[in-house]
Amino acid sequence: MKTPRVAIIIPCYNESQTIGEVVAQTKKTFAGQPCQTEIIVINDQSSDNSEKTAQKSGAVVINHILNQGAGAATSTGLSYAKQNHFDWAITMDADGQHDPNDALKCLNYAIKNQIDLLIGSRLINTQGMSKVKILGNKGLSFITWALFGVNVTDSQSGLRVFSKRALNTLEWQSTGYEFCSEMLWRAKQSKLKIAEHPIKAIYTEYSKTKGQNNWNGVNIVKSLVRRRITEMFE
Amino acid sequence: MRYLLLIALNLPVILIALVNALTQYKLKKTTKRHFTHQLIMWFIITLVLCGSFPVYNLLTSRPIFQSDSFSTFDIAQTTAIIYLIYLINHQRQRIDQTEKTLRELHQEISIKLSKD
Numbered sequence: 001m002k003t004p005r006v007a008i009i010i011p012c013y014n015e016s017q018t019i020g021e022v023v024a025q026t027k028k029t030f031a032g033q034p035c036q037t038e039i040i041v042i043n044d045q046s047s048d049n050s051e052k053t054a055q056k057s058g059a060v061v062i063n064h065i066l067n068q069g070a071g072a073a074t075s076t077g078l079s080y081a082k083q084n085h086f087d088w089a090i091t092m093d094a095d096g097q098h099d100p101n102d103a104l105k106c107l108n109y110a111i112k113n114q115i116d117l118l119i120g121s122r123l124i125n126t127q128g129m130s131k132v133k134i135l136g137n138k139g140l141s142f143i144t145w146a147l148f149g150v151n152v153t154d155s156q157s158g159l160r161v162f163s164k165r166a167l168n169t170l171e172w173q174s175t176g177y178e179f180c181s182e183m184l185w186r187a188k189q190s191k192l193k194i195a196e197h198p199i200k201a202i203y204t205e206y207s208k209t210k211g212q213n214n215w216n217g218v219n220i221v222k223s224l225v226r227r228r229i230t231e232m233f234e
Numbered sequence: 235m236r237y238l239l240l241i242a243l244n245l246p247v248i249l250i251a252l253v254n255a256l257t258q259y260k261l262k263k264t265t266k267r268h269f270t271h272q273l274i275m276w277f278i279i280t281l282v283l284c285g286s287f288p289v290y291n292l293l294t295s296r297p298i299f300q301s302d303s304f305s306t307f308d309i310a311q312t313t314a315i316i317y318l319i320y321l322i323n324h325q326r327q328r329i330d331q332t333e334k335t336l337r338e339l340h341q342e343i344s345i346k347l348s349k350d
Contacts (some may be wrong), residue, residue, distance in 0.1 A: 062348040
């Protein structure tokens with residue numbers, strides 16, 4: 001049986017404090033697993049030392065020429081995985097919010113159950129999450145369901161697993177954080193098999209300052225509503 | 235007569251929009267979903283246009299809906315609105331396609347430069 005090739009994609013913007021450790025821990029977790037892995041860091045025009053730190057830790061680094069946003073960085077990573085004929089791709093956050101062991105468990109679950117798009121959900125077990133973040137994420141998941149008819153507990157999770165079919169099919173237009181919801185909508189339109197698997201959320205003092213705050217959520221909702229309405233006229 | 239003039243002025247714009255949508259679809263520049271949405275949108279506009287005369291007569295025959303008679307200005311205004319809808323729709327599609335091309339270009343360049 002062919003050893004599956006797995007691309008681990010980490011979009012990165014000014015995460016020199018954590019990216020080295022994230023790459024090193026991920027390498028360690030996936031070493032000895034029955035798959036060939038490659039860690040790809042998409043450097044979205046960081047102004048700090050993220051690029052060199054990621055390279056030193058052993059990741060392949062793709063540098064965006066212009067800062068484009070999390071959605072564009074993820075899209076670049078998945079495009080790289082598709083061009084290089086990877087069988088599976090995993091996306092993770094660069095700020096240390098995700099445990100690489102959870103990424104491995106999600107991958108194994110996706111392979112075993114032939115899932116096209118698996119979301120690592122922080123809201124199945126909310127231990128470690130603040131009430132504000134739980135409320136914000138539940139709110140956005142509700143909006144994702146109301147606008148696009150995709151029912152998931154954690155629509156904003158950055159830990160996702162993609163099958164080869166998803167890599168070949170998925171495309172989205174959003175370049176900002178709203179891509180998380182749009183991706184689910186496009187996956188539904190492409191009739192991909194979507195599922196969730198519980199993961200834990202790791203919040204350090206550093207990572208609490210990262211990610212989306214609830215005010216960003218207002219912008220995200222605006223973008224999603226606009227995209228939904230304009231799609232009707234496309 | 236005015237009603238026929240309204241239809242005659244607007245039908246060419248609608249036909250051009252439909253032909254445009256069909257051509258884009260056949261040249262594989264747009265998806266089937268996009269083509270279906272375009273068909274539905276222009277079909278609804280045509281329906282509203284064709285139904286405007288009986289609806290207008292119905293409304294003006296009821297005292298509660300006080301309205302002036304259908305004038306030449308109304309015809310010009312309606313034609314201008316439909317033409318603007320066509321222009322906005324067409325330009326938006328071009329902008330979307332350009333944005334998509336730029337995104338893909340940026341992605342490809344970033345990946346190729348990182349390989350070198």
